[in-house]
Structure formats: structure tokens, C-alpha cells
Amino acid sequence: MIRILALPSGLSPSYSSSLSKNEQAILNALISSPVLYTYPNEQQLRFEIALRANIVQAAVDLAKSRARFAIFRFSRCNSEFWERDERGGFQLRPGIPPSEAIKDIFVNSERYAFECATAIVIVFYKAVLDTIDVSAFNRLFADLLLYDWHTDRDLGIHTKKGEHFLPGDCLYFKNPEFDPTTPQWQGENTIYLGNGLFYGHGIGIHPKEVIIDALNRKRKPGATKSAYLLPQITQVNFTYLSQFARPLNEFRLPLRPSFIIGTLGSATFLYR
Template sequence: MIRVLSPINFDVSSSFSLPASEQRILDALVSSPKLYTYANKHQLRFEIALRDRIVRAAGELAKSRARFAIFRFSRCNSDFWTRDERGGFRLRPDVTASEAIQDIFVHSERYAFECATAIVIVFYKAVLDVIDPAAFNRLFADLLLYDWHTDRDLGIQTKKDEHFLPGDCLYFKNPEFDPLTPQWQGENAIYLGDGFFYGHGIGIQTKEGIIAALNRKRKRGATKSAYLLPDITQVDFAYLSQFARGFDEFRLPIRRSSFIFGTLGSAAFLHR
């Protein structure tokens, strides 16, 4: 269910609609048993757009030629990044963060990294797609891609929650992984919607597909299956919304037969 604290327009005509991929995000928010609260319609519109771009960026990385590699064997395009002794990628001082993130998707064959770094790359690419490039370069001027190391302005946060939406990152834990391949102790994955996830090194799979892939990486004699943790990792949608590129006037496109909507004071509610 959605709650918007400031007044918002509802559009029950057929003259206005979100793109299909964004409508799917709105439908997921409305249908969730959780209450999602927004200070204003701009924050809601931004989160819908950013979640959609996270899903798109994950799909692009899945189709790219970037490879899975442990930190020791990671690689990057030296025209944009300096690889440090840990296997992380630090932004070169003579290029912008936006150029460097774009290059991962343009010259993907020059890159190899593990799954946590892949998720962070997806988040940065999605944010770049929806905020002003100058703001992106200012916020992330000292970019370092290494494991879960992120700039504080990305606002990465992990919380306990079993209700996830497209654009959320989840973690599949493999409790009896083979100690010879510790990189398979788990898999970070972006939920794409419709029951599918993207995990770097495994690809686009269902929940069962990712669990099966991890189970093949267990130690000899293992009896405990991999499983999905009830944790969700997200960027700070509300904070990042202040740097958004301009959106058109936002009216919630709704179908009276599908949604229940109403107001309480200045707050608007929308649910199934």
C-alpha cells in the first residue's frame, strides 16, 4: 500500500499512463502488504523510475561480456579506473564518474568482478540514468568499486524484510559452501520481478535456479541447502530524489476496478 503525505492527483482516464515497466513497479508497491510512505509525489515518482532503471541495468549487465572473477583476478579498463592491490577499481582523477560507470557497459569485455561489486555497479548505473549527470559526478567524485564499499551518498542500507520489490537486492546464503571456492558462500541478486533474479556469475534465474546453482558449490557431504535470507538491500530513494532530472507532472494512473484509493487529511492512500 502507498501513502503520500502531500496532496496528489489521481488520473482515472485513459489519457495518461506510465511506461509498462514502471506501471509494473507501481502495481507492486500498491499490492504489497507493507505500507510505503512518501513525503510527496516527487519521491514516489522517483522511486518508481529508479527501481525500473535498477532492473534495466541488471538486465544490461547480465547480457554484457563482463565476467565473474574473485578479487585476486578482477580486471577493469585502465583508461577509466586504477586497479588497487585488493582488486578494487578506483576512479582515475582525469575522468568523470559518469563516464567511468558508462564504460563498464560499453566496454564490458574489459571487466571482471565478483557479485557484490556487480550489484553496486548496477545501483550506480541506475542512479546515473535518473539524476542529473553533473550531480552524479559531484556526489561520486571519489568512486571506488570494491565489494560493498559504496559512497555514502548512495545511501545503501540493509534491513530485515520478507516483502521485496523489483529493484531490491537480496542475498542467497550457502551455509555449507566448499572452502576451496569461498566466493560461492552466497550470491547477491537483484530481484527483476515475475519471480526472476539476476546474480553475477549465475545469471538470470528463478529463486530455485539460484539455490540449485549454489547447492552445486557445496562441500563434499553437505546436507544443508542454500536459501534466501529475509534481508533487503536498497539505495536511499528519498535522499537521491532531490537530484532527479525533471519529471513531467505526475498523476497516478489507476483503474477503479483494480485499486482502492482515498484521502485522510492531506495524505493520499492507494491499495488493492
């Protein structure tokens, strides 16, 4: 369910939707969720929908790229844009705009190899780049380091408990009895793409059952506990990042809504 605290006067269901197909799917997921999502205005909702759609697209693009899975010891990057440090992380070279360095991962993907946590962070940075003003991106992330879950504070990565997730959320599959000789398979960080599909670097795009089966094949001998989807959700800070948004098509409610529109005081509710 969605609650919008303030809509401008004159906004009504008679407007047509300006959302893309992927964005419409995210709006539908928000409306159908049993969790109440509250926004101060429709612009904030519009930004989150756009950023979530870009997270999904960045994950699909990375899955289709030639970037490979590698543990930190064997990670690699394009040395024109990054310096690989002793831990296997990628430090932005001085004088290189972070926007160009992030785009290079997708353009010259064959030069890169990294593990699944770094892959998720790369997806988040690429999606944010595609959603906010480029000059703001370069200012916010001027000293970019890609290493595991190390992220710039302006990305606002945070994790919360929850079982109701949306396209663009990061979810973790835990493998409690992983083989200690391959600790990289103690779990898999994924991006939920919608329609029951998840992207995990090194595994690909698959339904939940396929990812669990892949992790179960990496358990220690005699293991009896199955891998499972952890009830937690990792996200960027949509609210904070929205202040740097590029111009977006204005959010409009569809002409014939497949959901209910209600009001309570000055707040508007969208729900199934």
C-alpha cells in the same frame, strides 16, 4: 500499500498514467505489497519508481554484457578509466568523470571482470546515473571506488530485515555449507527483477529455485543444508537521491485504476 501524505489540489483518478510498462509494474508491486510505503508527495513516489525501473534495466544490461565473473585476485578493468588496486578494486582515475567510467563498464564490458557484490554496486551506480542529473552524479561520486560493498555514502546503501521485496531491491542467497575451497560461493548477491526472476553476476537471470540449485552444487562434501534466500533487503537511499533527480514525467493516477484510492485527512492511500 502506498500512502502519499500530500497531493496537489485537483489530482484525481481522471488523469492518465505517464508510466512506462516497467514503471507501471513497479507501481503495481508497491500497491499490492502488504508493507505500507509512505511518501511525502507524489514526486517522491515518482522518483523511486523511476530509479527502481532503472535498477532493473541496469541489471538486465549487465547480465547481457560481456563482463565476466572473477574473484578479487583475478578482477580486471579498463585502465583508461580505472586503476586496479592491490585488493582487486577499481579506483577512478584522476580527471575522469565518474559518469563516463560507469558507462564504460557497459560499453566496453569485455574489459571487465568482478565478483557479485561489486556487480550489484555497479548496477546501483548505473541506475542512479540514469535517474539523477549528470553533473550532480559527477559531483557526488568524484572519488569513486568499486570494491566489494564499499560505496560512497551519498549512494546511501542500507540493509533491513524483511521478506516482502520489490523490483529493484537487492537480495542475498546464503549458502551455509559452501565448499571452503571456493569461498566465492558462500552466497550470491542478486537484484530482484520482478516476475519471480533474479539477476546474480556469475549465475545469470533465473528464478529463485535455479539460483538455490546452483549454490547447492557448490557446497562442501556431505553438506545437508540447502542454500536459501535471506530475509533481508538492501537498497539505495531513494529519498536522499531524489533531490538530484532529472526532470521526470509527472506522476498521474490511471484513468481506470485497478486499485482502491482512499483518503484519511490529507493523506491518500493506494491499495488492492
